[in-house]
Amino acid sequence: MASEGLIQVQPWTGLDFVFMLAMWVIMMVGMMLPSAAPMTLLYAGMVRKAERQGTPMAPIALFIFGYVAMWGVFSVGATFTQWVLHEAAMLSPMMMAKSPVLGAGLLIVAGVYQLTPWKAVCLEHCRSPAHFFAEHWRPGACGAFCLGVHHGAYCLGCCWALMGLLFVGGVMNLLWIVAITIFVFLEKVLPVHKVSARIGWFAGVGLILSGLGVLVW
Secondary structure (H helix, E strand, C coil), rough: CCHHHHHHCCCCCHHHHHHHHHHHHHHHHHCCHHHHHHHHHHHHHHHHHHHCCCCCCHHHHHHHHHHHHHHHHHHHHHHHHHEEEEEECCCCCCCCHHHHHHHHHHHHHHHHHCCCCHHHHHHHHHHHHHHHHHCCCCCHHHHHHHHHHHHHHHHHCCCCCCCCHHHHHHCCCCHHHHHHHHHHHHHCCCCCCCHHHHHHHHHHHHHHHHHHHHHHH
């Protein structure tokens, strides 16, 4: 236990920050690209159709790069947050919140955000690829990159609070990472009907109750 305490109080170096930033970027790409598959596949189909018609479009790589760039920005903020929590000795070696109040707060924030209209608006854009392209389409290479950034912004608006839950279950906990990834994927790609529309609501209420339970017990 003494050695664990020593690990926690060691300050980060610049190399530590770079390493953790790289970890967050890789993790966010791995978690979020699957849920962006419908949008990406639709864009790829448009590129193939344009090539057959002799009117080439900007490559799909630019759209993906714009999307990843948005999550790269988020990764900088997540790394900075982790650094602050590390310096305050509030994280375990698995990068899990040691403070019940912090863990409960993250659960409650994520749960409340699930029930807000901002979450609903962002989720609607992520669930409707055709409508998204019709509303936000821009031609050319810059347009493709900006389109990816725009989609990434809606995706970030949809999932930022859920990503905060990584500090609850542990940033290094692979099972927890997979669980969040699956939830995000299902929330975005399931056909919209009464059951799927209530997934977010049930999840929100469940997170709030879990947070309150942590505070009480």
